[in-house]
Amino acid sequence: MNDWQKKSPLDWETYVNKLVKVIAVEKLQYEGWVLTVDPVSASIVLATFPENEKASISFIMGHAVQEVEILQEGDSHMKQRLARIFAPEESQAYSSEELDKRKNALKTWLETNHIPVAEQGELGTTLCVAGVLTIDPPYGPEQCSSSNEIILSRVQGLLQGYLEKQH
Amino acid sequence: MTDPLPVPVPILRLPRGPDISGGRGFSRDSRRNSQHFPELQAARAALRERFLRLLSSARGRPARFWLWSGIAVDAEFGAADAEPVAFQVDSLRTPLGVQGAALLRCGDVLAFSIPLE
Numbered sequence: 001m002n003d004w005q006k007k008s009p010l011d012w013e014t015y016v017n018k019l020v021k022v023i024a025v026e027k028l029q030y031e032g033w034v035l036t037v038d039p040v041s042a043s044i045v046l047a048t049f050p051e052n053e054k055a056s057i058s059f060i061m062g063h064a065v066q067e068v069e070i071l072q073e074g075d076s077h078m079k080q081r082l083a084r085i086f087a088p089e090e091s092q093a094y095s096s097e098e099l100d101k102r103k104n105a106l107k108t109w110l111e112t113n114h115i116p117v118a119e120q121g122e123l124g125t126t127l128c129v130a131g132v133l134t135i136d137p138p139y140g141p142e143q144c145s146s147s148n149e150i151i152l153s154r155v156q157g158l159l160q161g162y163l164e165k166q167h
Numbered sequence: 168m169t170d171p172l173p174v175p176v177p178i179l180r181l182p183r184g185p186d187i188s189g190g191r192g193f194s195r196d197s198r199r200n201s202q203h204f205p206e207l208q209a210a211r212a213a214l215r216e217r218f219l220r221l222l223s224s225a226r227g228r229p230a231r232f233w234l235w236s237g238i239a240v241d242a243e244f245g246a247a248d249a250e251p252v253a254f255q256v257d258s259l260r261t262p263l264g265v266q267g268a269a270l271l272r273c274g275d276v277l278a279f280s281i282p283l284e
Binding site for chain 2: 009012016023039040047059
């Protein structure tokens, strides 16, 4: 393992949204804005916006990384530009009233089915099921997260069925 | 008269807890033992989620892979496994012709890039 792979996720997180120069094995060099660092393989993902060419994303494998140097901090404009890369293409915008309605409908449905559910987070926008699974807005199967994959797939299945019945 | 055959004793292996003898139990300050550090776990999860979203957005896009000894090959990106250990690609253009479907070992790949529409 090289030094880069031994770093902690907290170290890697400090590189996100910054312009870096990556020196890899065999004198390969990459320059771009850090989108993320995979905590499993330590691979760096860079976005580059060359002036006369199309923008591209480069994945540099963790095992090939030798040196990473920060060249520039990202301003709010660049952070927004990078965040857009993550936005799903056909994302639907929900108003806060709609989200509230969706949340309450789901909460009621879960409660009538005797599934323990609570609101959590500062604004109470996240639903917490049985203390082990969270559902974030807009409350679909894709927004479920849990470290218990059995519970995760069960609840995702329930949610799928609930949403299909509604339409 | 010969001795009876010794009865085999079952061996039960349990993970040992952390101790000072350097046992092979789960170390409290292991990098992977992040349950005790919620902020570490949150950072791991956020970085990983972004990585997986980027990987899935790469699906079906033309990619260029840089391999060892300065070799670059073009292919259509298909998928990666969880580690990742290998990448699945379609229509891999090799010097010997086009391969319909192929797996590239991650250890052989140094980097790859995909265009961002």
